[in-house]
Amino acid sequence: MTKKDEFDLQDFLPYLLNQAAEESSMAFQQVYKGRYGMLRTEWRVLFHLGNYGQMTAKEIGTRAKIHKTKISRAVRKLEQRRFLTRTKDEQDRRVEHLTLTSFGQAAYRDLHSVAQTYDQKLSALFPAAEAKMLRYMLRRLAGSE
Amino acid sequence: MTKKDEFDLQDFLPYLLNQAAEESSMAFQQVYKGRYGMLRTEWRVLFHLGNYGQMTAKEIGTRAKIHKTKISRAVRKLEQRRFLTRTKDEQDRRVEHLTLTSFGQAAYRDLHSVAQTYDQKLSALFPAAEAKMLRYMLRRLAGSE
DNA sequence: GGTTGTTAGTTACAAAATCAACTATTAGGT
DNA sequence: ACCTAATAGTTGATTTTGTAACTAACAACC
Numbered sequence: 391m392t393k394k395d396e397f398d399l400q401d402f403l404p405y406l407l408n409q410a411a412e413e414s415s416m417a418f419q420q421v422y423k424g425r426y427g428m429l430r431t432e433w434r435v436l437f438h439l440g441n442y443g444q445m446t447a448k449e450i451g452t453r454a455k456i457h458k459t460k461i462s463r464a465v466r467k468l469e470q471r472r473f474l475t476r477t478k479d480e481q482d483r484r485v486e487h488l489t490l491t492s493f494g495q496a497a498y499r500d501l502h503s504v505a506q507t508y509d510q511k512l513s514a515l516f517p518a519a520e521a522k523m524l525r526y527m528l529r530r531l532a533g534s535e
Numbered sequence: 536m537t538k539k540d541e542f543d544l545q546d547f548l549p550y551l552l553n554q555a556a557e558e559s560s561m562a563f564q565q566v567y568k569g570r571y572g573m574l575r576t577e578w579r580v581l582f583h584l585g586n587y588g589q590m591t592a593k594e595i596g597t598r599a600k601i602h603k604t605k606i607s608r609a610v611r612k613l614e615q616r617r618f619l620t621r622t623k624d625e626q627d628r629r630v631e632h633l634t635l636t637s638f639g640q641a642a643y644r645d646l647h648s649v650a651q652t653y654d655q656k657l658s659a660l661f662p663a664a665e666a667k668m669l670r671y672m673l674r675r676l677a678g679s680e
Numbered sequence: 681g682g683t684t685g686t687t688a689g690t691t692a693c694a695a696a697a698t699c700a701a702c703t704a705t706t707a708g709g710t
Numbered sequence: 711a712c713c714t715a716a717t718a719g720t721t722g723a724t725t726t727t728g729t730a731a732c733t734a735a736c737a738a739c740c
Contacts (some may be wrong), residue, residue: 395703397651399586400679401670402659404559404650405579409677411552412600418549429726434550455557459728463691484688484735505549506542513548515675520668525551527669530660531580532554534545567715573695605697607720628717629705 407531414512421504426497427471431456431464432500436473439490440498446485473497552676556576559657566649571614571642576601576609578646581618584635587641591630 399405415430422433438450447461465488468474473494479485490498511522536662544550560575583595592606610633613619618639624630635643658666 397647397654399582400648400674402582403654403670403673404556405561405582406677407552407556407559409600409679410673411549411556413677414549414552431727436684437544437547437550446688455554457623457728458689459691460726462688463726472699473696482736501549502542505547509542509546509548512676516672520672523665524669524672525546525548527661527665528548528551528555528633529545531657532551532558534554576697591718602698603719604699604721607718608696611720627706627718631719 403531412466418505418508422501425500429464429467431460432468432473434466435461435464435488436490436494437501437505438500439474439488440495440502444487444489446479446487448485450488468494548676555619563650563653564652567646570645574609574612576605577618580606580609580613580633581635581639581643582646584619584633584655585640585647589632589634591624591632593630613639 419430419433422428428436434454434456435450438454439445447458447465450456451458451461465474465476469476472491474488474490476486476488479487515521516524567573573581579599579601579655580595583599584590592603592610595601596603596606598629610619610621614621617636619633621631621633624632660666661669676678
């Protein structure tokens with residue numbers, strides 16, 4: 391309230407992170423939503439499968455910290471729209487392995503290239519060393535290292 | 536898919552930003568939810584009013600990039616729970632000025648101090664100069680400078 | 681080999697976010 | 711003054727998320 395209150399909302403890291411995340415994902419959302427009618431979680435699942443290859447729902451959830459119900463619904467939709475297929479694990483039949491169809495892979499490649507371009511555009515806001523530092527700091531804040 | 540695919544999901548800025556934002560706001564959510572039963576948008580509105588003083592719904596929405604229906608509902612709840620009051624502008628009667636009650640101010644001060652401590656804890660992950668740089672970069676990514 | 685505990689994934693119901701349409705008021709042009 | 715457009719904020723219908731309870735399969739222990 392007072393002026394000597396040195397802590398401004400604009401300096402609060404969770405707030406800044408949220409604003410930056412929102413801004414950057416909104417721009418990209420238009421692409422996957424517009425071209426493929428995907429929701430955020432669906433896009434994230436697709437990107438994981440495209441990036442890492444065959445995975446289970448659990449693995450995606452753990453790696454991306456997405457709740458399993460969200461994954462479950464995203465997977466169902468992606469399957470219905472022929473982006474991926476499921477195959478039951480032979481050893482452990484609770485587990486399902488998710489694989490992109492060729493259609494899914496094409497969508498991944500398309501979105502991947504847009505993402506890459508967009509990422510370069512964002513990175514270009516800063517000198518290369520700083521952009522690299524930023525990524526490192528974000529990873530630490532996300533708790534993944 | 537292949538190994539020479541140099542663009543990893545873990546390097547995609549919107550993804551990293553989202554992960555970091557999610558991680559940091561989840562931790563803080565427990566505080567305002569637990570102590571005051573507030574939702575994310577309510578907390579954000581409260582913080583804006585505490586930080587900048589009297590504002591209109593529109594101003595908060597513009598500054599924080601929150602949709603007006605979210606603000607509208609958050610304001611109603613904060614009013615019902617006596618955190619703030621509304622007064623119609625005399626010149627333009629479409630506009631409502633929002634002000635924290637003393638109860639609202641107390642809640643703000645309480646949460647503010649928790650936020651400040653938490654922010655310091657996050658900042659302490661990095662050398663001071665880098666933490667400062669991080670804030671600057673996030674502000675740029677958020678498009679606010 | 682049966683009981684208990686755990687894990688992968690789904691489903692049902694409640695809470696919240698989104699989108700479009702709405703009211704009330706002001707602004708601008710003619 | 712009158713018609714149209716714009717703005718602040720609200721409401722209702724639909725979509726999406728979150729929470730908890732659930733099924734099915736496996737593991738571990740006695």
